[in-house]
Amino acid sequence: MPKTHSNQRNAVPIATRSSRKLLSVSVLLLLSGCFSTVDCNSSAAKEIALSVITQELNNFSPYREALPAFGTEFKVENIKTTAKNDDTETCSCNADYAFVYNGTERAINFDYDVSMLKDKGEIQVELYAKAIKDAIYNLMLGQRPIKNGPQVHTDPATGNVMDKLNWKDNKMDGVQEFFNPKNNALILKVNFDNGQKSGLQQGWSEDGATLLTELTWTDGKATGYEKKLVNGKVVADFKYVDGLRTGFASNYIKGLGAYIETYYKDGVKILDKEFGVHDAEGQDVRLIRESPYFNNQPHGIEKTYNSEGKLIRETEYKDGLTVSEKSYESTAEQF
Structure with missing residues (x-):
C-alpha cells in the first residue's frame, strides 16, 4: 500500500521504499555537505533533501507552469529515524515534504538515506525524488491548479x-x-x-x-x-x-x-x-x-x-x- 501522511495535513500518496527498489533504472540524485556525523534530523540532511526535491521539481515543466498554485514555503519535517548503524555511519530516515497547494496544506511522505563519505568527511543524502514529482503531478491532474x-x-x-x-x-x-x-x-x-x-x-x-x-x-x-x-x-x-x-x-x-x-x-x-x-x-x-x-x-x-x-x-x-x-x-x- 502507498505510504500516507499521518498528521492533519492532506496526504498525497507516494511509492513505498520497496517499490523504490524496483525503479533502479532511475538515477538517484546526490548532494553533499561537510559534517562529521550522520543524523536524519540534522539541518544539513534536511537542507540537502529539500534541495534534491526542489531540483527534481524545477526540471519538470508542468510543475513550473503551476507554481503560482503552490505556496511560498516548502519544508522537510516530521523526521523519523527508521534505522541507524553507528559502525558504518549510515541511517535510514522517513519524513514529510510539506507544502501548500490551492490554499490547502499538503504533505508527501518519503524515505531517504544519510551516509558518511569517510574519505571526504561529508554526508550524502539519497532519495528517490522522482516519486515525489510523480505524486505532485498526480495531485495536479486530480485537482486543477488554481494560480494566485x-x-x-x-x-x-x-x-x-x-x-x-x-x-x-x-x-x-x-x-x-x-x-x-x-x-x-x-x-x-x-x-x-x-x-x-x-x-x-x-x-x-x-x-x-x-x-x-x-x-x-x-x-x-x-x-x-x-x-x-x-x-x-x-x-x-x-x-x-x-x-x-x-x-x-x-x-x-x-x-x-x-x-x-x-x-x-x-x-x-x-x-x-x-x-x-x-x-x-x-x-x-x-x-x-x-x-x-x-x-x-x-x-x-x-x-x-x-x-x-x-x-x-x-x-x-x-x-x-x-x-x-x-x-x-x-x-x-x-x-
Whole structure:
C-alpha cells in the first residue's frame, strides 16, 4: 500500500521504499555537505533533501507552469529515524515534504538515506525524488491548479525573462508584462481585472524603443491605436473606437511566397488583398488579388492580376456566390 501522511495535513500518496527498489533504472540524485556525523534530523540532511526535491521539481515543466498554485514555503519535517548503524555511519530516515497547494496544506511522505563519505568527511543524502514529482503531478491532474500571485517565464535558450504575470483565482489580474528574450526589451504591458483587459495596454517595437500600441480598455472594449511590425514591415495597423477596429492585419511571415492583408471598417471585414513575394527579403511585393466582402462573405467584383500587375480576371460575387466571371486573357464572359 502507498505510504500516507499521518498528521492533519492532506496526504498525497507516494511509492513505498520497496517499490523504490524496483525503479533502479532511475538515477538517484546526490548532494553533499561537510559534517562529521550522520543524523536524519540534522539541518544539513534536511537542507540537502529539500534541495534534491526542489531540483527534481524545477526540471519538470508542468510543475513550473503551476507554481503560482503552490505556496511560498516548502519544508522537510516530521523526521523519523527508521534505522541507524553507528559502525558504518549510515541511517535510514522517513519524513514529510510539506507544502501548500490551492490554499490547502499538503504533505508527501518519503524515505531517504544519510551516509558518511569517510574519505571526504561529508554526508550524502539519497532519495528517490522522482516519486515525489510523480505524486505532485498526480495531485495536479486530480485537482486543477488554481494560480494566485506572480509568475515569471524564462526563455530556455537565453535564460532571459519572457513575461511577468500576476494571477488571482486562476485569472490574470493586475499588470502583465511581456519581454523580447533576445534583448530584455519590454514589448507589451497590459492591465487585467479578474481575467479581462482593463485600463491601459501599451506595445513597443522589438527593441523596445518605439511605442506602437496604446489602447484603453473599458468593459471589454478598446479605444486607441494598435500597430505591429515583423522585420520592420507593418503587419497590423488599427484604430479602435468602443471595441470596433478600422484598419488592416496581415499574415505576412518573412520567407513565405504570399500573404493576405485583411481590411476592416468599424469592426466589419470589407476587403482581402493577396500579395505575391518575389524575393527573399520581401521587398518585391506584387498585388495578386483584391476581394471585397459584405456580411463576411465575398460580395462585389474580385480582381485578379498577373505578375506584371495587369488585370487578367474579374469575378463578380453576391452573398458569397459567383455571379459572373470575365477574363481579359480571353474575351469570353461566363455566367
